[in-house]
Every structure is written in structure tokens, then in C-alpha cells.
Amino acid sequence: MADSTSFVKPEPxxxxxxxxxxxxxxxxxxxxxxxxxxxxxxxxTLYLARVPRYMWDAWLKxxxxxxxxxxxxxxxxxxxxxxxxxxxxxAHDVTKxxxxxxxxxxxxxxxxxxxxxxxxxxxxxxxxxxxxxxxPSYKARNKARTEAVNAGIPASLLRQRSQGNGQxxxxxxxxxxDRRSRFQPYFRKAIPKKTKMFGKIHYDVRVExxxxxxxxxxxxxxxxxxxxxxxxxxxISRNSASSIMNPGTAxxxxxxxxxxxxxxxxxxxxxxxxFKAARIPKNQLLDLIFDCFRxxxxxxxxxxxxxxxxxxxxxxxxxxxxxVLHKSGRFANHYGLSDAYKDKAGSDAKxxxxxxxxxxxxxxxxxxxxxxxxxDVLPA
Numbered sequence: 400m401a402d403s404t405s406f407v408k409p410e411p412x413x414x415x416x417x418x419x420x421x422x423x424x425x426x427x428x429x430x431x432x433x434x435x436x437x438x439x440x441x442x443x444t445l446y447l448a449r450v451p452r453y454m455w456d457a458w459l460k461x462x463x464x465x466x467x468x469x470x471x472x473x474x475x476x477x478x479x480x481x482x483x484x485x486x487x488x489x490a491h492d493v494t495k496x497x498x499x500x501x502x503x504x505x506x507x508x509x510x511x512x513x514x515x516x517x518x519x520x521x522x523x524x525x526x527x528x529x530x531x532x533x534x535p536s537y538k539a540r541n542k543a544r545t546e547a548v549n550a551g552i553p554a555s556l557l558r559q560r561s562q563g564n565g566q567x568x569x570x571x572x573x574x575x576x577d578r579r580s581r582f583q584p585y586f587r588k589a590i591p592k593k594t595k596m597f598g599k600i601h602y603d604v605r606v607e608x609x610x611x612x613x614x615x616x617x618x619x620x621x622x623x624x625x626x627x628x629x630x631x632x633x634x635i636s637r638n639s640a641s642s643i644m645n646p647g648t649a650x651x652x653x654x655x656x657x658x659x660x661x662x663x664x665x666x667x668x669x670x671x672x673x674f675k676a677a678r679i680p681k682n683q684l685l686d687l688i689f690d691c692f693r694x695x696x697x698x699x700x701x702x703x704x705x706x707x708x709x710x711x712x713x714x715x716x717x718x719x720x721x722x723v724l725h726k727s728g729r730f731a732n733h734y735g736l737s738d739a740y741k742d743k744a745g746s747d748a749k750x751x752x753x754x755x756x757x758x759x760x761x762x763x764x765x766x767x768x769x770x771x772x773x774x775d776v777l778p779a
Contacts, residue, residue, distance in 0.1 A: 433595040442598035445528060448516070450606045453617055457506040464506075474500040476516075494518065496604065509620070511613035516604040526600035531592040678710060684717050689736075692744040697725070697733040697752040706753075 435442040458473065465471060477499070480492040496516035500507045608614040679687075687707050691698055703718065704711060721743075722734040733752050736744055 433593075435596055435598050444601040445598045446516075446602045446604055447523065447526065447600045448604050448606050451608070451614070453621065454510060454606070457510055461504065461506045472501055473504070474498050494521075497609070498606065509617060511608040511610055511617065513609040514606050515609050516606055518602060518604050520603035521601075523600045523603050528597045528600065529594060530597045531594045534591055534593055678713055681717055684709060684714070685721065688718060688721060689740070689743040691753070692722075692736050693748050695753040696744065696748045696750050697730040697735050698722075699733050699752065699754075702753045703734070 437443065461471065461473075475498070477497045479495050481495050482490055483493045484490050496518065498514045498516055500510060500512055500514070502512070684707070688703070691703065691706055698706075700711075700715065700718075704714060707714060718734060721736060721740045723737050725731055725733055725735060730752050
């Protein structure tokens with residue numbers, strides 16, 4: 400009987416090519432999330448404050464001026480308990496908060512000093528504050544890059560210098576830029592962060608300035624600065640613009656001068672247009688009307704308008720108080736003094752109608768020249 404013992408033929412050892420493993424950065428693993436010290440009560444009673452926009456802008460300028468590790472003191476917080484009576488008539492203590500900004504800070508010079516903190520929620524749930532920072536090795540590297548940028552050294556030159564010194568042999572090498580190349584193998588590696596839970600929010604407050612006039616003054620200044628920073632529109636008159644010419648346009652302006660005219664056109668009065676005088680007082684106008692009726696007993700509106708040079712509506716309104724319009728007869732559409740004012744005309748007035756002339760003058764019927772008889776003369 401054959402031996403039933405199983406036998407596995409060993410495979411020849413093949414040298415498998417080892418894959419190039421990426422160099423692991425010792426700082427790649429940022430570690431677990433760090434928590435704050437719960438035994439310290441100050442990390443359990445943080446404030447979430449809603450501040451005005453101008454205060455937030457001032458604090459942003461402060462962070463740009465100071466470094467990341469500089470300690471910043473924005474002000475002093477005062478808290479006290481004050482007894483108040485609620486709607487049900489029960490007295491209880493209420494925590495009051497007031498903040499005074501730091502006077503030595505340059506960004507606080509234009510802001511109101513005192514602020515009232517209105518507590519919106521005294522027991523905020525599930526609200527935490529996280530902080531993150533670069534790992535120590537990346538922090539030193541970023542600091543060196545920041546100093547180089549501040550010194551005016553371009554980032555590309557700094558990268559070439561580090562590659563020449565052999566400092567970046569671990570990371571991927573960047574080839575020289577070639578616009579014919581479709582793919583650039585260089586990529587910027589993300590910087591790992593060290594994340595930490597800083598604390599728990601306990602109070603939700605809203606910050607309001609104690610003096611409203613100070614806030615109005617700040618807002619008015621910001622509005623004025625915004626208006627002054629806008630680009631202004633400068634209007635050049637047509638006469639001034641006509642003297643402005645670009646180089647090389649003198650010849651073009653000669654043949655095109657009659658096509659486009661920059662000078663303002665003079666307004667010519669229409670033919671037959673009469674420029675009326677200003678309205679005179681009513682008593683003076685009545686005296687002039689009576690003086691007209693001392694010459695002629697009948698006047699048309701056109702003749703009076705040419706004689707007195709007054710607005711039509713105003714003249715008609717005053718005239719109807721002392722005169723009547725004849726609608727029929729020889730002097731139809733002519734005004735004559737009413738019976739109550741006929742004595743104003745006197746006895747020297749002609750029983751004729753004044754005629755309005757084309758040149759603006761007024762003359763009577765007796766001034767018309769007689770038509771001369773013309774005789775046809777045949778040539779010899």
C-alpha cells in the first residue's frame with residue numbers, strides 16, 4: 400500500500416521587488432484629541448459673546464499686529480449679583496456683567512470703553528471650543544518661511560535653496576516648470592494639526608455699548624470713511640472738454656470739427672416770441688388799464704397784452720373786474736369799461752378800438768394809411 404502521507408512541493412523563492420515605501424513623517428500622526436482639564440472650573444464656564452462688527456474688526460487688526468504666542472488682554476470683566484423681581488412678584492438674584500476695554504490697546508482708542516453684557520442663556524448645552532496648532536517641527540518650518548517672506552525672499556527661491564542643501568530629500572521633488580507638460584508632479588502636502596478641546600461654553604451673552612452716543616459716533620465715522628473711500632465722479636463741462644485732445648487727433652479734429660460740435664448751442668428765440676415782463680402789483684396794473692381806456696374806449700386782449708406786457712391769465716383776471724367783453728356788435732371781442740368805472744376813462748377817450756400792430760405797437764383806426772391807387776404803365 401502506498402504511503403498516504405501528503406507532501407507539498409515548496410515553491411522556489413522569488414525575489415519580489417520591494418515597493419518604494421513613502422517616508423513616514425514622525426509628525427504625521429497628530430495623536431488623539433486632547434481634552435481640557437475638567438478639574439479647573441475656568442474651562443467649564445466659558446462665554447460665547449456676540450460683539451458689534453466694529454469691535455470684531457478692531458480685534459482682527461490686533462491679531463495681525465501681534466504674534467500667535469503673544470498674550471492678549473482685551474479688557475476687564477466685572478460681575479455682581481443684583482436682586483430683581485420677576486413678573487410673578489418673586490425676588491431673586493440676577494447676575495450682571497459689565498466689560499471695560501483695555502485702554503492701552505491702540506485698536507481700542509476709537510471704540511466705546513464700557514459695555515453691558517446681556518445674558519441670553521445661563522446654561523448652554525453641548526457647545527465646546529476647539530483649538531488647533533501646527534506640530535512643533537512644522538511650526539518651526541513655517542516660522543522660517545514666514546521670516547523669509549517678510550525679508551522679501553520668494554517662496555520658489557527658498558524651495559530651490561532647501562532642495563540644493565538636501566533638506567527636502569524626503570518629500571517629492573518638483574521638476575522645473577514646462578508649459579508643454581500636462582501634469583505637474585509637485586503637490587503641497589497638508590500640514591497636520593494638533594487639535595485640542597479648549598473648554599465648554601456655559602454662558603451665551605450679547606455685548607452692547609453702555610453709552611449709545613459713543614456707538615453712534617463710531618458708526619458715523621465709519622460711514623464717512625466709506626463715503627470718502629469711494630471713487631468720485633468728476634464732471635467736465637462741455638466747453639472744458641472741447642480743449643482736451645489726445646495726441647495724434649489734431650488732423651482728425653480738423654475734418655470732423657463740423658460733424659461733432661462740443662460747444663453749447665445758443666438758444667435762439669422763436670420768431671414772433673415776446674418775452675413778457677414780470678408781474679406787477681394789482682394796483683399798478685389797474686392804473687395802466689384805466690390809462691389805456693383814456694385813449695380808446697375799446698381794447699382787444701391782444702392789444703392790451705402788447706401794451707401792458709403782462710401774463711395773459713393775470714391780465715385777464717384783473718381786467719374782468721373793471722371791464723366787460725362785448726360779444727356782438729361793431730366792437731365784438733373787445734373789452735370796454737363797465738358802468739361803474741366809465742368815469743375813470745374821462746371824456747377824451749376815442750370811441751374806437753385799439754389795434755394790435757405786428758411790431759408790438761398799438762395804434763387806432765385813424766392811423767391806417769389810405770390805400771394808394773396804382774396805375775399800370777405800359778412800356779413804350
